[in-house]
Amino acid sequence: MSSVPSLRLVGRSAPTSPKLTLRGVSKTYSQSSGELVRALDDVTLDVAPGEFVCLVGPSGCGKSTLLDLIAGLERPDAGQVLMDGRPIAGPGPDRAVLFQEPALFPWMSVVRNIEFALGLTGVPKADRRELAMHWLSKVHLSAFASAQPHEISPGMRQRAVLARALACQPEVLLADEPFGALDAQSREVLQRELQTVWLETRNTFVFVTHNVREAVFLADRVVLMSARPGTLVAEHRISSPRPRSFEDVLLAKVVVDVHDHLLKEVQRVVAAEEGVRPGLA
Amino acid sequence: MSRPRKAFGQVWPRIAIIAVLILVWWAVAATGFWDRALLPSPASVWTALWSNLTRGGGLLVAAERSVLRLTLGLAAAVAIGTPIGLAMAASKVVQRSAGSLMVGLQALPSIAWLPLATLWFGITEKAVFFVVVMGATPAVAIATAASVRLVPPTLVRTARTLGSSGGRLYVRVVLPAAIPGYIVGLQQAWALAWRALMAAELLVTGARGLGHFLERTGAIFDTPLMLATMVVIMLVGISVDALFTLVDRRVRSRRGLIPSA
Numbered sequence: 001m002s003s004v005p006s007l008r009l010v011g012r013s014a015p016t017s018p019k020l021t022l023r024g025v026s027k028t029y030s031q032s033s034g035e036l037v038r039a040l041d042d043v044t045l046d047v048a049p050g051e052f053v054c055l056v057g058p059s060g061c062g063k064s065t066l067l068d069l070i071a072g073l074e075r076p077d078a079g080q081v082l083m084d085g086r087p088i089a090g091p092g093p094d095r096a097v098l099f100q101e102p103a104l105f106p107w108m109s110v111v112r113n114i115e116f117a118l119g120l121t122g123v124p125k126a127d128r129r130e131l132a133m134h135w136l137s138k139v140h141l142s143a144f145a146s147a148q149p150h151e152i153s154p155g156m157r158q159r160a161v162l163a164r165a166l167a168c169q170p171e172v173l174l175a176d177e178p179f180g181a182l183d184a185q186s187r188e189v190l191q192r193e194l195q196t197v198w199l200e201t202r203n204t205f206v207f208v209t210h211n212v213r214e215a216v217f218l219a220d221r222v223v224l225m226s227a228r229p230g231t232l233v234a235e236h237r238i239s240s241p242r243p244r245s246f247e248d249v250l251l252a253k254v255v256v257d258v259h260d261h262l263l264k265e266v267q268r269v270v271a272a273e274e275g276v277r278p279g280l281a
Numbered sequence: 282m283s284r285p286r287k288a289f290g291q292v293w294p295r296i297a298i299i300a301v302l303i304l305v306w307w308a309v310a311a312t313g314f315w316d317r318a319l320l321p322s323p324a325s326v327w328t329a330l331w332s333n334l335t336r337g338g339g340l341l342v343a344a345e346r347s348v349l350r351l352t353l354g355l356a357a358a359v360a361i362g363t364p365i366g367l368a369m370a371a372s373k374v375v376q377r378s379a380g381s382l383m384v385g386l387q388a389l390p391s392i393a394w395l396p397l398a399t400l401w402f403g404i405t406e407k408a409v410f411f412v413v414v415m416g417a418t419p420a421v422a423i424a425t426a427a428s429v430r431l432v433p434p435t436l437v438r439t440a441r442t443l444g445s446s447g448g449r450l451y452v453r454v455v456l457p458a459a460i461p462g463y464i465v466g467l468q469q470a471w472a473l474a475w476r477a478l479m480a481a482e483l484l485v486t487g488a489r490g491l492g493h494f495l496e497r498t499g500a501i502f503d504t505p506l507m508l509a510t511m512v513v514i515m516l517v518g519i520s521v522d523a524l525f526t527l528v529d530r531r532v533r534s535r536r537g538l539i540p541s542a
Contacts, residue, residue: 095446150537
């Protein structure tokens with residue numbers, strides 16, 4: 001327990017060295033048909049400690065693959081994925097992941113889900129309940145602690161997953177379109193809540209989304225990816241002060257800029273696909 | 282829906298199908314087209330059943346004996362089949378070898394083991410037990426392997442990112458996640474065990490279970506009691522199935538796998 005915060009301090013004491021480094025990373029998958037798909041091609045990216053980076057790109061551009069590589073769920077074919085300068089060997093509680101599907105264990109209550117995760121990071125049994133309740137209150141779920149996951153709404157489930165991730169005090173948070181399956185209202189509420197909680201914890205955050213508005217609202221830096229094979233094509237720094245609001249006019253202007261850029265990228269892809277299959281045009 | 286209305290909705294189709302069956306049976310028997318000795322009326326079967334049960338005619342004792350055999354046989358099949366199934370799910374080599382063997386054994390009606398079993402064990406309890414275990418074990422193994430393989434990958438991925446791995450991941454996440462599928466497998470396995478048991482008891486003289494009782498009613502040409510015995514075999518089956526369904530519903534409703542639970 002005590003070792004985790006000290007690790008974070010080490011990360012902060014050297015703000016010039018990146019928390020995460022991807023150097024010339026490529027990844028190819030073989031589909032069930034046997035066909036090889038190049039998901040990522042020569043991606044290089046640094047993420048500073050405490051930085052909030054949003055990865056935006058068209059569907060199938062390898063955003064999720066990139067996240068899997070940082071999570072340690074996959075290994076790159078070429079290049080390096082480093083945390084604090086050391087290669088990532090596998091998944092671990094120092095990097096929490098929020099998947100699009102809020103993956104709570106269905107046989108445990110909400111609070112038990114968090115206690116289970118705390119147990120894995122070595123928190124003694126006696127302290128787990130209090131810590132779990134603390135983080136549940138941060139995401140306004142105290143009243144639903146003893147509910148089973150299926151008894152609460154999808155938005156609440158995603159909040160519970162966020163509470164579980166934060167409770168483990170990860171150095172890095174990874175999110176793969178965590179609000180993608182929610183309705184517009186819940187989505188906005190959760191985006192605001194995420195901003196509030198993150199302003200307290202300031203974890204290094206890599207957040208994958210195809211929603212430009214969400215990316216600009218949350219991020220220090222929005223990184224635009226090209227379509228498959230995914231490479232990084234551009235980045236926008238968002239310097240608006242926090243807490244931000246969706247009504248901010250300057251922010252809205254940035255959204256339009258990034259959106260145009262993304263649209264051009266998508267059009268380029270469509271044009272390329274039509275070029276490949278002229279018979280279908 | 283209110284509770285009594287819901288209960289009524291569950292009960293009436295069951296009563297209706299029994300009523301329709303008895304009515305058709307009664308009507309056919311009443312035509313007198315078949316000899317009464319060959320097709321007894323529902324009333325005579327009921328009388329045979331009732332008098333046998335109330336006067337200690339042996340049906341109850343036979344049923345107890347059969348249920349005990351079923352319990353022991355199924356327990357053995359679970360004890361043998363579950364580890365085989367887990368190994369099948371864990372290893373492609375085991376899946377291809379032991380897995381194929383299990384599929385083959387499942388294709389073989391387990392009563393086909395009886396001649397060999399009587400050669401090995403004689404006409405004994407052991408032979409019956411062996412047939413029951415051979416009937417249920419492949420089903421348990423195949424269902425176990427399937428239920429582990431169908432565990433949602435997101436749950437495993439999540440557990441891994443939380444820092445769980447190896448044996449702990451298996452025991453704390455994979456196995457609990459596989460339980461609903463496993464219960465469905467057990468529900469199939471007990472039915473196979475029950476059929477195997479009835480067949481074995483029919484053929485093994487002196488087995489003294491429901492199957493043997495059925496065989497004896499044939500020997501003494503007591504068709505009302507014969508049909509009464511068949512009814513008891515079905516009733517035992519329905520009861521055991523209800524037990525599994527209850528456990529299954531409990532587990533599923535806790536996990537939100539059935540609507541409106």
